[in-house]
Amino acid sequence: MTEHLPALQVVVPLIAAPLCALLRPGRAVWLLAMATCALCLLIAALLLDQVLARGVISYAMGGWPAPWGIEYRVDVANAYMLLVVATIGAVVMAFARTVVEQRIRLPASKQPWFYTTYLLCLTGLLGMIVTGDAFNVFVFLEISSLSSYVLISIGRDRRALTAAYQYLIMGTIGATFILIGIGFLYVMTGTLNMADLTARLPAVADTRTVRAAFAFLTIGISLKLALFPLHLWLPNAYAYAPSAVTAFLAATATKVAIYVLLRFFFTIFGAQFSFGTMRLDVILLPLALAGIFSASVVAIFQTNVKRMLAYSSVAQIGYMILGISLVSVTGLTAAISHLFNHALMKGTLFMALGCVSFRIGAVSLDRLAGVGRIMPWTMGAFVIGGLSLIGVPLTAGFVSKWYLILGALERGWWPVALLVLLTSLLAVVYIWRVVETAYFQPAPEGRATGEAPLALLAPTWTLALANLYFGLDTSLNAGVARRAAEALLGVGP
Amino acid sequence: MNSETILPLALFIPLASACFIALNDGRPDWREGATLLGSLLLLGVVLSLLPAVAAGARPTVDLLEFAPGLPLRLSVEPLGMTFAAVAALLWPLNSLYSIGYMRGNQEQHQTRFYVCFAIAIASAIGIAFAGNLLTLFIFYEALTLSTYPLVTHKGTEEAKQAGRLYLGILIGTSIGFLLLAIVWTWAVAGTLEFAPGGILAGKVDGPLVNVLLALYMFGIGKAALMPFHRWLPAAMVAPTPVSALLHAVAVVKAGVFSVLKVIVYIFGIDFLKDTGASNWLMWVAALTVLLASFVALTKDNLKARLAYSTVSQLGYVVLGAALATSMGVIGGSMQIVMHAFGKITLFFCAGAIYTAAHKTEVSQLDGLGRAMPFTFGAFLIGALSIIGLPPLGGSWSKWYLLVGAADAEQWALMAVLLLSSLLNVAYLLPVPARGFFAAAPAGGAAQIPIREAPLACVVPLCLTALGCLWLFFQADSLYALLAPITVR
Numbered sequence: 001m002t003e004h005l006p007a008l009q010v011v012v013p014l015i016a017a018p019l020c021a022l023l024r025p026g027r028a029v030w031l032l033a034m035a036t037c038a039l040c041l042l043i044a045a046l047l048l049d050q051v052l053a054r055g056v057i058s059y060a061m062g063g064w065p066a067p068w069g070i071e072y073r074v075d076v077a078n079a080y081m082l083l084v085v086a087t088i089g090a091v092v093m094a095f096a097r098t099v100v101e102q103r104i105r106l107p108a109s110k111q112p113w114f115y116t117t118y119l120l121c122l123t124g125l126l127g128m129i130v131t132g133d134a135f136n137v138f139v140f141l142e143i144s145s146l147s148s149y150v151l152i153s154i155g156r157d158r159r160a161l162t163a164a165y166q167y168l169i170m171g172t173i174g175a176t177f178i179l180i181g182i183g184f185l186y187v188m189t190g191t192l193n194m195a196d197l198t199a200r201l202p203a204v205a206d207t208r209t210v211r212a213a214f215a216f217l218t219i220g221i222s223l224k225l226a227l228f229p230l231h232l233w234l235p236n237a238y239a240y241a242p243s244a245v246t247a248f249l250a251a252t253a254t255k256v257a258i259y260v261l262l263r264f265f266f267t268i269f270g271a272q273f274s275f276g277t278m279r280l281d282v283i284l285l286p287l288a289l290a291g292i293f294s295a296s297v298v299a300i301f302q303t304n305v306k307r308m309l310a311y312s313s314v315a316q317i318g319y320m321i322l323g324i325s326l327v328s329v330t331g332l333t334a335a336i337s338h339l340f341n342h343a344l345m346k347g348t349l350f351m352a353l354g355c356v357s358f359r360i361g362a363v364s365l366d367r368l369a370g371v372g373r374i375m376p377w378t379m380g381a382f383v384i385g386g387l388s389l390i391g392v393p394l395t396a397g398f399v400s401k402w403y404l405i406l407g408a409l410e411r412g413w414w415p416v417a418l419l420v421l422l423t424s425l426l427a428v429v430y431i432w433r434v435v436e437t438a439y440f441q442p443a444p445e446g447r448a449t450g451e452a453p454l455a456l457l458a459p460t461w462t463l464a465l466a467n468l469y470f471g472l473d474t475s476l477n478a479g480v481a482r483r484a485a486e487a488l489l490g491v492g493p
Numbered sequence: 494m495n496s497e498t499i500l501p502l503a504l505f506i507p508l509a510s511a512c513f514i515a516l517n518d519g520r521p522d523w524r525e526g527a528t529l530l531g532s533l534l535l536l537g538v539v540l541s542l543l544p545a546v547a548a549g550a551r552p553t554v555d556l557l558e559f560a561p562g563l564p565l566r567l568s569v570e571p572l573g574m575t576f577a578a579v580a581a582l583l584w585p586l587n588s589l590y591s592i593g594y595m596r597g598n599q600e601q602h603q604t605r606f607y608v609c610f611a612i613a614i615a616s617a618i619g620i621a622f623a624g625n626l627l628t629l630f631i632f633y634e635a636l637t638l639s640t641y642p643l644v645t646h647k648g649t650e651e652a653k654q655a656g657r658l659y660l661g662i663l664i665g666t667s668i669g670f671l672l673l674a675i676v677w678t679w680a681v682a683g684t685l686e687f688a689p690g691g692i693l694a695g696k697v698d699g700p701l702v703n704v705l706l707a708l709y710m711f712g713i714g715k716a717a718l719m720p721f722h723r724w725l726p727a728a729m730v731a732p733t734p735v736s737a738l739l740h741a742v743a744v745v746k747a748g749v750f751s752v753l754k755v756i757v758y759i760f761g762i763d764f765l766k767d768t769g770a771s772n773w774l775m776w777v778a779a780l781t782v783l784l785a786s787f788v789a790l791t792k793d794n795l796k797a798r799l800a801y802s803t804v805s806q807l808g809y810v811v812l813g814a815a816l817a818t819s820m821g822v823i824g825g826s827m828q829i830v831m832h833a834f835g836k837i838t839l840f841f842c843a844g845a846i847y848t849a850a851h852k853t854e855v856s857q858l859d860g861l862g863r864a865m866p867f868t869f870g871a872f873l874i875g876a877l878s879i880i881g882l883p884p885l886g887g888s889w890s891k892w893y894l895l896v897g898a899a900d901a902e903q904w905a906l907m908a909v910l911l912l913s914s915l916l917n918v919a920y921l922l923p924v925p926a927r928g929f930f931a932a933a934p935a936g937g938a939a940q941i942p943i944r945e946a947p948l949a950c951v952v953p954l955c956l957t958a959l960g961c962l963w964l965f966f967q968a969d970s971l972y973a974l975l976a977p978i979t980v981r
Contacts, residue, residue, distance in 0.1 A: 392638065393634050393635070394634075405676045409676055409677055409680045417673060425665055428661075428668075472565075474560065
């Protein structure tokens with residue numbers, strides 16, 4: 001059984017998705033989806049455990065050996081990513097039930113479709129991570145993208161429809177570019193298997209086709225991961241999607257795209273080609289810095305708190321890309337660690353906002369007045385998530401910030417380290433605007449709503465406490481991240 | 494029980510009492526009981542560590558591993574022992590005072606107040622016992638965040654503005670400068686351990702030493718070195734017990750304590766003396782001492798005057814550290830203790846005056862001393878100690894600082910120290926002078942009835958005033974405890 005874990009990671013949610021559509025609306029369908037997500041989490045945890053103990057797992061789909069068949073290949077980097085995505089998938093699914101029943105624009109009879117789409121999206125994301133086949137990445141990318149367009153469009157605000165459409169256009173362009181890139185690689189090497197591509201590419205690396213493939217892949221993946229200035233789809237999509245969807249996508253979708261970036265540039269093309277020959281770092285570094293700075297500043301001026309956090313996500317993606325562009329073990333550790341930490345903090349923040357909008361009905365800043373006293377637990381979680389976002393010690397956010405600054409200093413890039421610290425202070429400003437409004441302004445007359453229900457609070461606090469736990473015990477989000485970074489760079493054990 | 498098992502208790506006790514306080518929201522007597530019991534237990538634990546540390550032991554406990562080779566470590570050495578003992582000695586007194594003050598003024602959100610207070614004390618103890626810079630930094634930030642709700646306790650617009658300034662300066666400097674300095678140190682030295690003689694000698698050289706020192710000194714915003722001192726007067730919007738223990742003792746002392754730790758155990762005074770990197774710091778500190786004294790002269794609000802006095806007195810500690818002589822460092826360390834007892838007395842008095850007579854300005858105090866003889870008498874003692882007159886504790890720290898300045902042959906700085914003492918006289922003594930000698934504004938009754946603050950307020954301030962006196966006779970043992978810190 002255990003040798004089939006890589007396949008089960010994808011197959012379990014893929015089978016459960018249509019089953020959800022067949023069930024009647026109600027408790028049973030959520031239970032099935034929840035059980036599926038929990039099972040995915042268990043599989044991911046087992047896989048990481050196996051990989052850490054015994055090294056890379058290679059699984060031949062249907063018994064067809066690579067490079068002819070599709071190979072699923074799990075090393076430390078993607079086992080770690082699987083765990084991140086599966087964790088968020090499970091926690092947000094626990095949160096989603098109440099949201100689905102009351103806060104999305106779907107008639108009750110169609111509610112099972114939400115779970116179907118959610119599981120399909122999860123399947124796509126997990127598939128992109130686990131596969132060792134370049135074309136397979138594209139297939140799963142489309143599965144996850146199409147389902148995420150649907151998920152976004154069911155937000156209560158009608159602007160969700162245009163936001164989803166905007167994302168659809170941008171996402172499709174990105175996916176097409178990725179497909180073109182993969183096609184070019186196939187033309188030059190005759191293979192789609194990643195390990196095989198790694199072996200064959202150096203012979204043909206100095207051709208215009210391979211360089212064009214590199215360019216197409218860079219742009220395509222950057223669109224999906226919302227690298228500044230290709231992030232325009234993200235703020236609206238996050239702002240108008242249902243809160244559970246925002247929490248799920250913000251914590252996973254862009255992260256998986258970053259993982260794909262890592263896989264293509266470090267494993268397939270190799271760090272030497274990507275950063276030595278093509279000088280990708282020269283492009284990534286200024287874009288990352290510009291993204292961090294501009295998105296943080298824009299976030300300060302947002303009145304819709306969800307949109308504010310969406311811009312903050314663009315900035316945080318900048319931190320990850322910055323870590324990558326350092327092209328060192330420490331820098332890459334920072335980036336990979338931040339994939340996990342940012343999932344925790346943004347998951348907490350968006351779910352806390354979901355709790356607020358569940359009670360108050362809106363998340364614009366002026367409507368948040370006095371919420372701190374009415375909903376102490378919700379805002380408590382928000383504050384913890386916010387502190388983590390700022391990078392205060394004892395929270396997960398501090399871990400990634402530590403390695404990022406260390407990485408910048410190792411390279412002797414003073415201004416970069418200073419800018420990272422300066423932009424954390426911008427995060428203080430935009431988080432504290434919310435905190436001050438929630439705690440210091442009196443609640444308007446006639447609003448007598450209480451704390452969010454336990455079904456929403458429990459998952460929110462699970463992630464909030466995880467922020468604190470992983471700020472102390474860094475063996476996973478720094479220790480394993482470091483091993484993943486070493487594996488990607490091909491150094492170390 | 495040996496010291497290693499006792500050490501984590503010093504963190505655990507205040508945190509546990511915070512939990513207990515939070516659980517007894519509806520039962521004020523239990524809640525206050527938890528505060529008092531926790532503070533007494535902590536005092537017992539901290540004092541039980543004292544003999545071993547005085548005998549030369551350095552109990553060390555690793556809590557967790559943050560990164561390979563970088564644990565969260567608690568370790569006790571004389572400097573930290575001194576700071577922790579001061580905080581632990583004053584917490585029970587301050588708790589007693591808080592109960593009198595908070596109940597006397599019928600303040601809101603008392604449970605939140607006591608919870609945050611206990612967490613702040615735990616953070617201060619964590620700073621005192623931090624075994625490396627990372628641990629220190631973590632508790633330093635925890636102290637900032639746990640005191641934020643105390644500063645903004647009143648929830649008014651003014652409190653909100655003060656809170657912004659407080660967080661803005663303290664978080665801004667600590668993340669912008671201090672964290673950078675710490676990561677830099679880790680990158681060049683490969684360790685963040687507090688080691689006798691320092692860890693940076695030979696790892697950094699040239700003008701970069703100055704830059705790194707500046708990052709540390711301005712990064713430790715809690716030391717209130719000008720121009721990053723504005724948060725301290727702003728924080729006076731908090732209830733007086735907070736100003737007394739946190740903004741005269743725990744928070745600001747955590748700042749100057751960190752300054753001493755960094756200079757003694759990270760740079761090493763020999764390294765600083767050889768490179769001359771701390772020369773500029775002496776002048777910044779001297780300027781802070783003088784300017785803050787001048788500003789204090791202009792303040793009519795009693796708490797604001799005391800706040801600027803604190804800024805000035807903190808400058809002494811930084812000055813002692815910047816002299817980079819062992820006498821200077823010992824004088825600075827003693828100043829932490831002496832000023833703590835003196836200034837907490839003054840704040841207790843200010844709060845007692847507010848509770849009993851609702852007066853906040855110095856100009857309103859005419860004749861009040863005859864109604865509140867204990868309060869004003871204690872104020873006089875505290876003020877004299879801060880000025881540095883025998884037979885009060887404050888005279889010793891000034892003495893050692895002067896000796897340190899003489900050792901370093903900084904005659905101008907000696908002049909600054911003397912001038913500043915005169916300024917202290919000028920801004921502190923008018924308070925008891927007005928209280929005792931000026932005619933009461935109503936002018937009518939020749940015989941003013943005694944009308945003191947509640948007993949829970951008056952007893953602590955008398956005890957701390959006696960503490961100032963007691964410390965004068967403890968200088969020898971304090972010197973013996975502190976002397977090893979500058980020996981490699």
